Amino acid sequence: MRSLFIVLFCAGYVTCRLWRKGVVHYAINKKDYDIHSQDEIITTLSQLQNEICVKFFYTPNNYTADERDKILFINNPDKRKNCPPSIYNFTGSVIDMPIGYKCINRKDIARIVMEMLRASVEQTVSTINSYDLVKKFQERDADPTHPTLLSPPDRNYINAHYHVECGAQAQRSVASRRLGDTSDPLQLTADNMAYYKDKIWPLGIVMYGVDEKLRTKSDYSLLKYAMTTIELGSCVVFQEIDTNDGVLTPKNFLWYSNDGEDVPLLGFREGKQSINLETMVHGAPGHAAHVLVNLMRALGVPMMSNRFDRDNYVTIDWRKIQKGKEHHFERAPVSAWIATPYDFESVTHAPANYMCGDCDLGGQSVKPLQDHLWQRTLSMGHANQMSNSDSKLLDLLYRDQCRERMVSDNFEVMKKTADS
Template structure:
């Protein structure tokens, strides 16, 4: 059965920066890889049968400081063109028809590429393929996933033509949950704890936050972000953990909803796509 996995890795290596979505496989799975070409926009997909500051809000070790001069990092891991930090939420664009053309940097190992591909697969599966990741091909715009400094992404689609970057520092950021988190930013999701209604669900302990990082806990207005009227989700993969950006190891975020006090130990640690994150994706893209 292991030779099936080798074949998949070889395909990823052969095509390098162009690919589609891939099944979340295990050693017991039989993965049949086929190439198909859609009839619109020359989009080629790699499919399987069946289809199943420092930018480091996750507290990951080995993260480098962002050194790019053309962007600033807000809310921990959201990139913004210099001078547009406050407006990026108001103009979040969807990827047309839920199709995200992607380029994957060859600096990643085969195993790392498969971690990234698996994260994409889970998003596609969760939305019943309403959201798809495809080869860049001849598309005039695309998402380039590369090993920059830190884990970060722009919010939604920001380019009409050309490259849009998403950074997954190698190897520090190449973990499935982190990849899903950044891809959801690229698809338009903001952090759960920045929601307009967050004060009814969490308490921000400002005295425990490291100096200079308080902006990561900004609360946005209903005019800046859209919750689609879905409830606050302690289990969201877009939620920070309880000691994020702490200066003393004490909690910066406390759960306060009656009956949910124990969630303080699990917020920001789910590492998987589930619940309202999926429903908001479907709503955003009309799935």
């Protein structure tokens, strides 16, 4: 009866849409919830991933969503105490899911999420009438030794209706190779250019500043060394600014301090982007390339282990990932894929224990599919110099901007020579 009500409710009041690929990107309004409440919400969503095939990826508040990749915004603008039924509108890019303060507990949060997922199921999606699906998602008695948040009927309902979407997560990608002479230099396709055009820093110059208190710290030295490493292997330039020298501060720059986000956003962003220097430099134990990964991320380069075709080379153990960090393992879209060989030696490749929450005894969040004598497991993520593929990729992305900078520099030199 409840299922029938949900379907009729969905048909009458909202436009329903399945979450694409079974992935829910979500953000929490930190002004509405304290740290404890935020942690309870994130923990609950992480636990739900172990019960249903849908994934929940925590996303920074400055994430830009579109109608195709929507974002679930968890908030409480009316300061509700209770949680009355909500009407979910899936026609826009942002779906609001209010949670009242008295409902900040795992059972109520799971119930509200379940109602949202039910509302996302299109009325045209076929119900569970296939013998294979019934057999795969048939009800099982609850195991008292492993308490769950969802009942068997609720789990079966979501898993069955999201069966196809969730299958896209695990499906190995078969990216077509470009035709022609393989000796020809790589070129960006139209899709590549559309994906990267807003992520490239103008003139290949990354402006950044550092809190004065941190200039004597070892983390600052590590950051500078990593920047020099990238400059030596590419045409990109990192230009430090001093906010105390009286010179006008640029509009768009990275700012390193004791506060801010753990890692930079992917590629160029307008305005001041605050980043925590310590988390920028230090990652998982032994991850020597952590700061290089984050600098490449700031340059607009997705991680090698997030490539569109990564499932042909590595597998991700979602159970091992720290809660709230799942979005760092999301595959990049096919438009970001460039036909270079998969490179385990890339500085952008994740180590085996990348953002792993349960790897004290040798657990792995990233596992190579083929790994003779653990050679790849022990080496990936530990490079401290850019590989050939890293340099080629940066050259491909920044070639035009760097050329424009060099032409501009030469023009200024010629102008000064003529005026002297």
